[in-house]
Amino acid sequence: MVSATTAKVLRARRMLRRSLVGAALVMWGVSTLADDAPMQAPAAPQPVAERVQVLAARIVVRAAPQREARALAEVERGRQLPVLAREGDWFRVRYGTTPRAVGWVLRERGAYDQATVELLDGVAPSLMPALDAALPESSPLGVARPGGSTVRAPVLPLIDPSQVSPPAPNLPRESVPLPDRWRIMQALGFGFPWFDPYNQNVLKGDLPLTRFGPDIFFNGIAVSDTLFEYRTLPNPVPQAVSFRPGANDIFGRRQQHVVATTLLAGFSVVRGNTTYRPPDWEFRILSAFNYNHARASEAGVLRIDPTRGRGRQDEFVGIQEFFYDYHLRNVSDRYDFDSIRVGIQPFTSDFRGFLFLDQALGVRLFGNRLNNRLQYNLAWFRRLEKDTNSGLNTIFKTPRHDDTYLANVYFQDFPILGFTVQGTVLHNRNRETRDHYDTNGFLVRPALVGDVQPHAYYVTYFGFSGDGHLFWLWDRLRLNLSTSTYLALGRDDRHPIAGRAQRIFAGFHASEISRDFDWIRLRANLLFASGDSDPFDGDANGFDAIFEAPQFAGADTAYFIRQGIPLIGGGAVAFSGRNGILPSLRSSREQGQSNFINPGLQLYGVGADFDVLPQLRVTVNASYLRFMNTTVLGVLRQERDPHREIGTDLAIGLQFRPFQNQNVVLNASGSMLVPGRGLRDLYGPDQGPLYSTFANAILAF
């Protein structure tokens, strides 16, 4: 979110003020020397140093310590010459390998006020690369950071012998007038087609819109996402009409397929110095056009009217982002800042999207402190109604009566280096007491379950998350950890299943531990979401999120996460919504209300990512899933509590990026849920595995 890398930025800015072409750091170091520390006459006599290094482009070695002495040789920049003796500014050096290759060089001011040679104080000559990094913090050459310690005494950098000589600014032919620093390449004669996003492009925010100002940038966004999906799901047979004579049960055929394409188009306008400090303001709009076609093997599944057939076509235009971001102020020399963003904006509540990941309408105050080590968000969001079949924001309907207030803090390198922790307090107030039907005619709020009475709930989540490396802790193991823990407290004024007010008390924990072995990453996943043991009592102990989109345990490649399995015969609810993991028995992940009377979940998983080629990643996952408590399932279907075992989810995903970038991404996945005893109790012992396969192509400009 907050992305200013201030130290680097500052250094680079100073460098650029001095240089037209963005020269090497060495030059800056040298010129700093010239600026800040006029050369001092060395104190004589001194013990003989080992070497001098040639800093001038070339110097002449003379036979005697006099300017008029016979020239013996020329030595080029960067050479290091062993010093044999010294007289004042003259050094007697060995410039060759033969015994006779000995002569005198003079230390004096040369071009740019730079010394012709400089004494090396016992530094090994092999340290030329990593010039900056090799210098310890106490080095005199340490970069003076804004807000840091005072400027230290400069010392000469080592010079890379292979480096091109810096230009001489005082030579007129090397100075080219430019409209701004972003057009250097054009000024040098390079030209790129207007549509080329890989080079500087005015459409992609690389160059300012000079007509409006030197620091107004435009960034156009165009993404196409096309999906083909085939899945098997338990489908109910329509109750009131028959399309398939002989379908005599409540469960019908299971196949469904979907073809969908989404075109995202939008732009942002930014005022600022695009690269080096946070922009002053930004306006962004992102619209999405979706076309989808779905077909199920039973009628009444995709649309409530069974006589409208088994297929469904729909299209929708949604606004996914529409916000204005204003940079309130900088609070430190390192561009720690406060900023405010108003409008429809993306937000993720934690590292993995367990609780709230949405493009919601809201106001968010955010910023950072402590040199970007601390980042904070204070926000209010009101959820927008989603279009049922595309999942896109509907802006022409009244926003939902669902508010989320949150405060969170990210702290980097805490408690250990390489690890970021986050603390969150998030309050969700839902007062949706009017019926809402989705575009297919199904009641989504309240869910068609229990006594279907409208209800409101107020729940506060206390969360603690962490993400990063545990190298510092256990260096040898080189483990990565991503973890989230939530406690949900609140009340539901009258839950439709319980028929009474509920105290909400529920917990959630998820962890992923991973380790990289070269091109392989191995992962182990664990997830617990508490379940409710007695639907009729006054406590709701099942955990539910606000709007989850978990990037966990295979995410959308895994069957149980990708597909929402309907609880047929127990109300119009599903275990987990599409792209959700919590089996919270909502009517819909996008449009339904949270439900804290649910069976909960346990997930134990392993997985691996294989970067088989630079272009190809293969991801595999296996998860074993169980409910925490199935009483609510038994109650809703008025049958004995099903077994807690959901089953084993096996998934494989392929990601192919032919150009090794995000502009063309091809994904494919296949997953299979092998039903455990619980699903066999619910849908029959002979149903066989459930499948979910898809392929999608993302093309981005």
Next chain:
Amino acid sequence: MSGVRTLAGIVCVLALATAAPLEARNLTVADVRRIAGQAEQAAQTLGQSRYTVAVVDRVGNVLGVYRRGGASVVTLASGLPVRGGLEKISSSATGLDLAALAAIAKAVTGAYLSSSGNAFSTRTAGYIIQNHFAPGVRFTPGGPLFGVQFSQLPCGDVVQTRNPGARTTIGPRRSPLGLAADPGGFPLYKRGQVVGGVGIVAGARSTYGLDLNPRRPRADLEERIALAAATGYRAAPAIRADRITVAGLRLPYSSSDRQIPRVSRRTPLRAKPIAVAGYTTARPKSGRIIGRIGSGLIRANARNASTALARRGAFILENGRGANRYPARSAAASTGLSRAVVNEILQQALGVANQTRTQIRNPRNARAQVSVTVVDANGRILGLARSADAPLFGIDVAVQKARTATFFSRPDSAARLNRVPAHGIAGIRIPGGAGRVNATRQLLGNVLNGTAFSTRSIGNLARPNFPDGIDGRRPGPLSNGSTWSPFNVGLQLDLVQQRVLRSAISPTRPLRSCTIRPLGLDNGMQIFPGGMPIYRGNRVVGAIGVSGDGVDQDDMVAFLGLQRASRSAVVRGRIGHAPPQRRADQAGLRYVQCPQSPFVSSNQQRVCDGI
């Protein structure tokens, strides 16, 4: 904690249900007086000077009707802006004592819909008979018991004495207005067993209707009085309707739980019992004990039924002298429905029921309890048996379903319907059958000429929209569409309306048939699942009707029961289901739907596909 409480409650109920012998409990006269007294106190507390309270036993005998302040003016009104049918019939206009009749209907409903595993009130009934389930939720199909209000009718042959004109003492008894959906009727329990029901009508003016918007519940005056009256006889919380789900929907029981007036059992009763012609004298009676001769229901044994039925734990209807009212008997020889075949169908259906998971009974995963009947193609009852604790309303409804299935599956059903003329009573016009036949033909073509209709299929045609529940679609051809209401459903009411009203006007002259023409639908037709025609080859020879613990269960018990019977050694395929190509699912209607998790002791699903 409360999980433990619930469990304990369920265990208690179980223990009581099994420990106490089923036949042991009834309402005594003292109980009746106590209940009436508690109603009186509650009415006083609530400032009601005019009320009627009726107490019935489980088989519908009216034990006492008490009244103070004269009869309330009662109007039958659903609250929907429609006219026709029984809508807007009021006691002021007709001179009928609708207050007493409504109170009895409510009490009967409470008693009849409940069992030792489920307590359903008239509010529950109102929830499951509407055009949407849940009521008020658009696009959802109708309630599972859509049409059940027109059962237990005051005319007809099943819930009726065998000797019209005699003093009626044998249950199950009729209800003067069918089953009631108006809040204010509850079952009464003694130690976990249903022993009867109580119904209240209160206020100077009272509307006999139903709660059209149960999703915004409000306390109801009559319900508050009835709950107070039932103090000491209330259902255990664990078996109340609000602990039972159907399709994930929790059924309502009462919306007045927090506003029950406190009553004392010692306060003396001042109201006097009244006589209601055709139902009760002014002397309170004690209730009958189910299982004993005189109650109307006794356990089947080898003499009165068959060993197979006795082994299934079946009960049968008795005539007051211990004789089986509906012993298995043969239809015409050409039908293949011999006595043995009928017995086999009954016992196989009960066998399926004993395996079947109930939908409306706690504890969950209990065995379904149902009433089963077999009729011939003319609607004559060939045999009837039931599970021990099946809800009582199922006796009449099972017969209605069987008769409806066979009536519509006969090749001459269109012709027979066409012969029902438009008629009327007391200025009310009642349409004939021809219009329904035409509407059906327009929708589905010529299907009323031998297509096999189950009552589920007929129900599909008898909902106010086709497809069921889809608002804005055309009316089902057997329904009234835009003028539909629970008091004006369509053909189901048209066929019986005149006789129902005549029975209300002249209650002491019971009518043996509810239809003005002999249609083989003597106790009325029924439009929710559970009836299947029986075929011999391509010929419909009769039907099986099942009613009890859930409509999908009824469907499955009928469907698998007939299937198993057909394959049994006794029947050897001589009779069985309609050939698949004749069934109504070929015409776009559902023929049968078996429930999820159908059996108690296995996790099988989809047990009916392909049959």
